[in-house]
Amino acid sequence: MSWYRIRTNRTTFISLDSDKAFDTIYWRFIFATSIHCGLPPEFPNLIKILYELLKPELGP
Secondary structure: OEEEEEOOOOEEEEEOOHHHOOOOOOHHHHHHHHHHOOOOOOHHHHHHHHHHHOOOOOOO
16 A cells, blocks of 8 residues: 655545455554554545455456
8 A cells, every 4th residue: 555645735645556465454553554644544444445345356
């Protein structure tokens, strides 16, 4: 996960690379890191929902 914030207008860009994701996500770490970076407390829940719903598939 990488993120970039433009401080002048409070915009945040988040990039998730599911191809490089691990099988296990340490949600406490994600929560603590997002709070430390100034992201809203709802951010880890959004990431968890996206992670659970969007599974990569191989196929045609």
